Amino acid sequence: MPELPEVETIRCGIEPFIKGRQVSRVVVRTPRLRWPIPVDLASQMCGRTVQDVERRAKYLLLRTEAGTLLIHLGMSGYLRVLEQPQAPGKHDHADIEFSGGICLRLNDVRRFGALLWLDGDPAQHPLLAGLGPEPLSEELTGDYLYQRSRGRRLAVKPFIMDSKVVVGVGNIYASEALFRAGIDPARAAGRISLVRYRRLAEAIRQVLREAITAGGTTLRDFSDQDGRPGYFAQQLQVYGRGGEPCSVCGQAIVKIQLGQRSTYFCRQCQR
Missing domain, CATH: 3.20.190.10 (MutM-like, N-terminal)
Structure with a gap:
């Protein structure tokens, strides 16, 4: 999609x-x-x-x-x-x-x-x-995510993928943002601190900005024979890399099913 x-x-x-x-x-x-x-x-x-x-x-x-x-x-x-x-x-x-x-x-x-x-x-x-704020807007802050997450037992990955919380954080980008923020995707959303949510909000922005830039640089001519932009052309650190070494610590990237979606993360770097 x-x-x-x-x-x-x-x-x-x-x-x-x-x-x-x-x-x-x-x-x-x-x-x-x-x-x-x-x-x-x-x-x-x-x-x-x-x-x-x-x-x-x-x-x-x-x-x-x-x-x-x-x-x-x-x-x-x-x-x-x-x-x-x-x-x-x-x-x-x-x-x-x-x-x-x-x-x-x-x-x-x-x-x-x-x-x-x-x-x-x-x-x-x-x-x-009923949509939540745009992830690149000033409305998405760590404080906002922290307040929306209070009392939530839902894992943080499906929490940030909920379009009523924030729009546009798909499966790939959620995995990548959580890796950058050092957060275990299966951790309950309500058990994550304000400081870590501030880090996560910034990671979401960074990942999406890089993905937009990557898509733009691979789109040579939108009126060409194919017309398809270069999806997911950015360098992914965890998504799709199950069993491969983590780029930070060297331990193997783990693949699990979370909310019926494939989820990739590093057990060493993400807590």
């Missing part, structure tokens, strides 16, 4: 092509994704100009003067920018065409993504209203 850094990379990739352009045509080939694409999407969008391309959690928001297109890429989706006409493939479910011949094409093999039209304030939509 595309995580926050990948979605941010996509946002940065498509923004120069579509911001300020007017929608000329909308083609929907597969209306039934995770949620049905609105039947009136074309009439809502045609003639509208994209004023901003934003991200909230893992959702992309294409804001116009009359409403907002919410895009979610689900488990396998991605967007491509086409500057020349190209025949759609089997899983190319929708095109948004713009002035100047630009086309934004949604490909989603598993069809778990979404294209939804929102009237009014997007922040009030049910998909967005």
